[in-house]
Amino acid sequence: MPQPATSEGDFIDRVRRDWIKSYPDIDTSPVEVMGRITRISSQSLNQLDRALAPSGISRAEFDVLSALARSDRPLRASEVTAVTMFSGAATTKHADRLGKLGLVQRTRFEHDGRVVLLQLTAAGRELVKTEFPRRIDRDRRMLAGLDENELVQLAALLRRISVNAESAALD
Template identity: 70%
Template structure:
């Protein structure tokens, strides 16, 4: 099995502070959700720093990644749905990505009012260059967990993710 270090972390400190301030409130959900949020914040901060030299923001990179994963050009509304940004934000970022040559807009054959978004070769090159580094940073976050522990964690988080998605609809 992996490392069983149970020394206190940032979230443990937060729970102690809440217990002192609100002793009657059960803050046990922070054990999980607080850590998920903290890990996400730290990972996204690392991604921001890594992307800085490329000149694209994290949201712009997520848009490029959504298009890179797709097997076809996507409508802006489809990009909005997978990146969980607002429609206005998607449009703003798509405009900038088009101006800097990473994205192109294509007419939709069935409806001239609809525009499709597609990576340019330069956009594909950027994703090809940055994605492996992002995956490696994520892999390092899982250091100390064996394959069984990683799978168990993924399974548990999948259940929490489904709960979040169900409560958000």
């Protein structure tokens, strides 16, 4: 079970102190940011996993549903792959399972029958309509205590890190 922050700091502060003891010659300051980003992400995704469990779908499957819900048209499987960053095989596996659950419908592209389009069924749209606001509420609770200016500043700083990460992925 995660330990709450104490007067000695949060979990990442404790991890960083341990790294400094083990590797005193290495500047571990990036752990201050990247460790927290990773930990917050893990905690958020763990909450999402628990919240989705009663619906019988995984977080990855919810990502596929969400990609389709955000689109104003059916998407090719390759487009879903690009948005979710899953492999093509994983996208196919998730789409197959979601199809069996009646949440996604596959249709052939009218201009090229080899191309499969994916779109939400009414049940799929309803599931996203129910779960997405719940996810936003959980995220909002994680951001509690930050005022509007702090949220804007944090988003801007994280955007810069995201751009760096995306650029590094291209190298």
